[in-house]
Amino acid sequence: MSGMTTAAPFGPLGFQLVLLHRMADHQPGLVEDARIALGASPADMREANRRWQAMVRAPRGRGALARYRSVLGEPEQVVRRRIGDLECDALLWRLPLWPDLRFEVLATDGGQVWNEWLVRAPGAAGPELRTAEDLTPWSCTVDEVAEAFAPARPMEGSAPTRWGLGFTLPGGEKCVAEFTWGLLQRVMVGRPWAALG
Structure with missing residues (x-):
């Protein structure tokens, strides 16, 4: 390249x-x-x-969904999904760097994209997450951490394409995890649930 x-x-x-x-x-x-x-x-x-x-x-650029299709080709899979009151399509693309993950774009029927990030591939086993030591960079996704340490509190990320989660470890310690494009980047143990910086 x-x-x-x-x-x-x-x-x-x-x-x-x-x-x-x-x-x-x-x-x-x-x-x-x-x-x-x-x-x-x-x-x-x-x-x-x-x-x-x-x-x-680009002022006259194609919409986000058309842009992803032009760059990544046709999705490997399209799944109809209901999230709350919203029905949408989840489009999944394979990326060679992360074979056990898929790049997921959630799009409304009108083609508006409202979320785009890496998720675990359908049928792929995710890591067992029980302690802070299990939360290693690039090992897990937003959904996996939120499920393992429920209830987790969504937080605004420190930049576009970043998300945060506040959660409590089984021992009672508060943590803040930061994700980029849905993939875990870092965990700060003992940090108050405040805005990420």
Whole structure:
């Protein structure tokens, strides 16, 4: 991939670099290993992010759902889902970097995207989460932590594409977990449930 140019098609490889670019704030070592595994240079990652941001911000750009389809192709699976009063489609794409996960986009019938993140692949076993030591970076998703340590409190993330969860460990210690694109990045044990920073 080295030497990614604006003339080259922007596809799944470039999109994975976009996800990594945001994760680098908290997990630079994991990101570097993943970038090397993809055969991409730091310049490739910056260029992929630049191109993605240009697509997102284009005044006459395609909608979010059409953008994902153009970059990732047809989804591996589309599942009809009901969340509260809302019925939507969950579109799932496979990304080579995370074979046990899928990139999920939740879209209304009108094509409006209201959530986009990594989730566990259907049928794939997730990790057993019982203690703070089990919560290692990139090991689990928002839903898995929320279920393992229910009731968890959703929190606003420190930047776009980030989410937070406040929860209590079995021993009574309060924790704040931060996720990027739905994947766990860090856990702060003993931190009050306040805004992430």
